[in-house]
Amino acid sequence: xxxxxxxxxxxxxxxxxxxxxxxxxxxxxxxxxxxxxxxxxxxxxxxxxxxxxxxxxxxxxxxxxxxxxxxxxxxxxxxxxxxxxxxxxxxxxxxxxxxxxxxxxxxxxxxxxxxxxxxxxxxxxxxxxxxxxxxxxxxxxxxxxxxxxxxxxxxxxxxxxxxxxxxxxxxxxxxxxxxxxxxxxxxxxxxxxxxxxxxxxxxxxxxxxxxxxxxxxxxxxxxxxxxxxxxxxxxxxxxxxxxxxxxxxxxxxxxxxxxxxxxxxxxxxxxxxxxxxxxxxxxxxxxxxxxxxxxx
Numbered sequence: 540x541x542x543x544x545x546x547x548x549x550x551x552x553x554x555x556x557x558x559x560x561x562x563x564x565x566x567x568x569x570x571x572x573x574x575x576x577x578x579x580x581x582x583x584x585x586x587x588x589x590x591x592x593x594x595x596x597x598x599x600x601x602x603x604x605x606x607x608x609x610x611x612x613x614x615x616x617x618x619x620x621x622x623x624x625x626x627x628x629x630x631x632x633x634x635x636x637x638x639x640x641x642x643x644x645x646x647x648x649x650x651x652x653x654x655x656x657x658x659x660x661x662x663x664x665x666x667x668x669x670x671x672x673x674x675x676x677x678x679x680x681x682x683x684x685x686x687x688x689x690x691x692x693x694x695x696x697x698x699x700x701x702x703x704x705x706x707x708x709x710x711x712x713x714x715x716x717x718x719x720x721x722x723x724x725x726x727x728x729x730x731x732x733x734x735x736x737x738x739x740x741x742x743x744x745x746x747x748x749x750x751x752x753x754x755x756x757x758x759x760x761x762x763x764x765x766x767x768x769x770x771x772x773x774x775x776x777x778x779x780x781x782x783x784x785x786x787x788x789x790x791x792x793x794x795x796x797x798x799x800x801x802x803x804x805x806x807x808x809x810x811x812x813x814x815x816x817x818x819x820x821x822x823x824x825x826x827x828x829x830x831x832x833x834x835x
Contacts, residue, residue, distance in 0.1 A: 540565065540566045541565055541656070542568065542584070542585035542587075543560055543566070543568070543587045543589065544567075544568045544570065544580055544585040544587070544589070545560070545567060545568070545569045545570075546570045546575075546579075546590040546592075547571070547588070547590070548571055548572055548591065548595060549590045549591075550571070550641075552807065553569045553571070553583065555643075556569075556589065559648075563652075568638040569581045570596065572595055572596040573590070573594055573596050573597025573602045574592050575596075575777050576588070576590060577602065577605055577606075577740050580609070584610075586613065586614065587616065588602075588618060589614060589615075589616045589648075590603075590611075590615065590618065590739040591617075591618045592617050592619050592623050592628060592630055592644060593623050597619050598626065599626065600629050600630045600633055602637045603634055604634065605633035606634075607633065611705040611709070612662075614658075614769075615632070615634065615636055615637040615642070616638065616648075617635045618641055619639070620641045628811065630766075631811050632811055634706045634710075636709075636713060637655070640652060646739045646742055646744065646763070650744075652737075656684075660689075669699065669700055670766070672698040672768070674768065674770065675766075675767070676765075676766070676767045677695065677764075677765070677767075677770040678766075678787050679691060679694060679764040681719065681723075681763075682756075682761055683755050683756065683760065683762070685720070688716060688723070692715045695715060695764070695775060696712055698706060698768060699768065699773065699831070700831065700833070702833040703833075710811065710812035713808065713812060714808060714810075714827065715809075717804075717806075718777055718806070718809050718827065719764075720804045720805060722777050723762060726779030726823055727760040727779050728751035728752060728754075728755050728781075729751060729781055730748070730781065734747065758780075760779070760780040761780065762777065762779050763778045763779075764774045765778075771830065771831050772828065772829065772831060773828070773831060774827070776824065776826045777824070777827070779823050779824075780823070781823050782823070783821030783823040785822060786818040786822045814828050815827070815828045
């Protein structure tokens, strides 16, 4: 049974979260503030932590930093409300894996948790000498199988230099994951942001996804990925076979309130971890660039 820690200063929120997560098979622990949360984390050693970003005693940012310093493999999900956008962005930069808005939409939360668990299951790999790789170029083809996204991400970052900090590698992986999911979901399957939001709220997103997936498979749609590692830079081009979109109308990623927008969520998350993100017309190809600096 996977262990999860919920930290929030509102007792009703903790009660609702515990009931929902226990029903999904998690062993749930709870704390009413950041300091108690750290104590619970040290005693219980949960794999996943869900915490409010704005609490007395210790903020979600400070909590995230301490948890990631103690265990880089722990995943922190930030709960946010209106007016805390800048805090959430700082928490993500400090190592949080994802965020969710209050009031909590549990279908969305369970989707995030499923993705984190898939990531953890795909983390095991052979021990290799990465420092011997000076240049690498890969061409990958991903169908529309969400179960293969994390494995594809791991293939792209496989030979990144061991001198990179764990937080940097985790950030690169999270950014790539979000963009590959976008390429499948919004690109090849043609599911719009509004359609996804409505389906999640109605609880029938899986039905919508399966319908569009069958259509994409029947048309032979795939996601093409070109990855180039040159020692001091990683460049990844992701190209789907959808109709594209008007990327010029995306909310500014420099505006904190873009975080709470349903549009461009994955792009905003990726922008926190990559130096540049640029699109080609008609919007179905994106290039991500990350400068690699020795950190250890």
